Amino acid sequence: xxxESDIGTTTRPTLPAPVIRRAILQVAWLSxxxxxxxxxxxxxxxxxxxxxxxxxxxxxxLTQKITWSLIVCVGIAAGKWLSRSHAPxxxxxGLIAAxxxxxxxRALQKAVTVALQLSLGSVLASPILLSVSLLKGLExxxxxxxxxxxxxxxxxxxxxxxxxxxVVAATFGSAILYLMAWGRAQPxxxxxxxxxxxxxxxxxxxxxxVVFASDRLGRLAQQARARWSSAKRTASR
Numbered sequence: 690x691x692x693e694s695d696i697g698t699t700t701r702p703t704l705p706a707p708v709i710r711r712a713i714l715q716v717a718w719l720s721x722x723x724x725x726x727x728x729x730x731x732x733x734x735x736x737x738x739x740x741x742x743x744x745x746x747x748x749x750x751l752t753q754k755i756t757w758s759l760i761v762c763v764g765i766a767a768g769k770w771l772s773r774s775h776a777p778x779x780x781x782x783g784l785i786a787a788x789x790x791x792x793x794x795r796a797l798q799k800a801v802t803v804a805l806q807l808s809l810g811s812v813l814a815s816p817i818l819l820s821v822s823l824l825k826g827l828e829x830x831x832x833x834x835x836x837x838x839x840x841x842x843x844x845x846x847x848x849x850x851x852x853x854x855x856v857v858a859a860t861f862g863s864a865i866l867y868l869m870a871w872g873r874a875q876p877x878x879x880x881x882x883x884x885x886x887x888x889x890x891x892x893x894x895x896x897x898x899v900v901f902a903s904d905r906l907g908r909l910a911q912q913a914r915a916r917w918s919s920a921k922r923t924a925s926r
Contacts, residue, residue, distance in 0.1 A: 712770055713763060716903040720762040723895045724755035727887050734883045745805050750884050753798035758892065760790030762899045765833040769900065774840040783833030787825040810881055817872030821865055828861035832893055836900050847901055854897030862889035 728751045735747075761783070768782020795818075802809055813821070835853045839845045866889050 709767075709770055712903060712907050713767055715906055716763055716766040716899060717759060719899045719902055720758040720896075721755055723762065723892075723899055724751070724758040727758070727891060727895065728754050730891065731880070731884050731887050734887075735880050738879050738883075746807055746880055748805060749798045749801040749807065750880065752801045753794045754884075754888070756797050757790045757794035757888070758896070758899075760793060761786050761829055761892075762896045764790070765829065765836065765896065766900050766903055768833060769837050769840065769904075772837070774837045776834040776837040779837035780830045780834030784826045784830035787829035788822040791822050791825050813869060813872045817868060821868055824861060824865050824868070828857060828865075828893070829896075831861075832857045832897065836897060840904060847898070850897040850901040851894055854894035858890050858893040862893070865889055 728747070731750060731754075732747060764786025765779060765783045768779040768786075772778030772782075799809065832854065835857070836850065839849050839853060842849075866885060869885060
């Protein structure tokens with residue numbers, strides 16, 4: 690095959706499995722850290738409002754945040770790496786990960802709440818839960834596609850990722866919060882109100898930072914390994 694026939698032919702190289710495993714482990718730890726940071730924001734807020742007398746109600750909320758963060762951020766990041774920053778594929782990963790994370794996180798939150806013998810609070814009807822789940826799928830499908838596109842643009846660093854997360858949060862977060870408030874039989878208690886706003890407005894920004902940080906750490910690790918291999922080959926001559 691001559692050089693002319695190769696023009697226009699594009700192949701998407703695949704990452705080695707060990708590299709993908711290390712990257713997923715990195716984003717998993719960063720996702721857990723994000724969940725802890727968001728819960729810390731909630732704690733500061735509820736302490737300011739003096740709405741929680743014990744730490745028990747915070748345990749189910751922390752469970753929800755870590756589970757949600759882990760599933761969504763890992764899902765988007767894995768889709769981005771496996772597709773080599775292919776925007777539609779990464780968007781599809783977000784579209785799948787968000788509803789899955791939403792329902793799994795809610796189930797674990799409810800299980801911990803029951804185990805601690807706490808009040809479940811106002812329960813959303815099934816049609817509302819389905820609508821919220823679909824909206825979250827669209828939200829993180831869009832976020833995944835945008836982050837994949839940003840990953841291919843030179844010079845698009847942390848600020849661009851934060852902006853993308855903020856725009857997505859502002860676009861979808863208000864609609865989701867309105868839908869959840871409309872679907873509740875009773876107004877949400879202070880903890881649930883604060884927690885839901887943190888989830889909708891701060892998490893998309895945090896998840897964008899996690900994906901960016903994981904990419905940057907992966908590049909730095911690859912560069913370090915390349916320099917080490919080069920130095921090793923030079924020393925062996």
